[in-house]
Amino acid sequence: MCGRARLATDYIELKIQLSLEDFGLAPNLRPSWNIAPTQDMLVALRDPERGARIAKLMHWGLIPSWSKDAKMKYATFNAKAETVATSASFRAAWKAGRRCLIVTDGFYEWRKSDKQPFTIARQDGKLTVMAGLWETWRSPANEVINSCTILTTEPNELVAALHNRMPVILGAADWPVWLGETPANDDAVRALLRPCPAGDLTLWEVDKRVGNVRNNDASLIARSAG
DSSP: OOOOEEEEHHHHHHHHOOOTOOOOSSSOOEEEEEOTTSSSEEEEEEEEETTTEEEEEEEESSTTTSSSSOOSSOOOOOEETTTTTTTTTTTTHHHHEEEEEEEEEEEEEEEETTTEEEEEETHHHEEEEEEEEEEEEEOTTEEEEEEEEEEEOOOOTTTGGGGGGGEOOGGGGGHHHHHHOOOOOOHHHHHTSSSOOOEEEEEEEGGGGGSSOOOGGGGSSOOOOO
């Protein structure tokens, strides 16, 4: 599962790490140490017209194009890798290849036994980039909302101590295939939907203040005194 994330890296550094192209204005990105579903997430995707990798802000919680309302009656901020191709909410985006990278500095998970929160990030300090799908929804009044979801899979040995699911975290070498920049068949794309090696990640206890989305500052990722 992934229901809380963070991203405070400067956009210039994001452009470098993600190899983004600039076309017009950069996203109005504000640093956040406590991103929750229904808020905006930064995503990277392939612009088919320009053949370039670009960044956009999208609503976290995929709204299927067929939905009558922008407010879903059930959670769509995560999509299970095992059922994403058949789930009513996600199969259209999957079939159309609307894949994106969900860009974070890390995410939070709560240990089930005692509800202690942890933050999880890449061991090397680089961006924690997750596999995502995106969709465009239009209201009867022609309001347009771009939205996204994070794909999840079974946990690696590190995350398994906290939860029975984890986001699909992609290494930089996998981004071109996931984004459709490199030709790949369905089997090659599906092969990316696996837990990343436990050694790629690190985690530590953080303060329970992170459970309240109104708390949003750098102190949330400080190591908890326990």
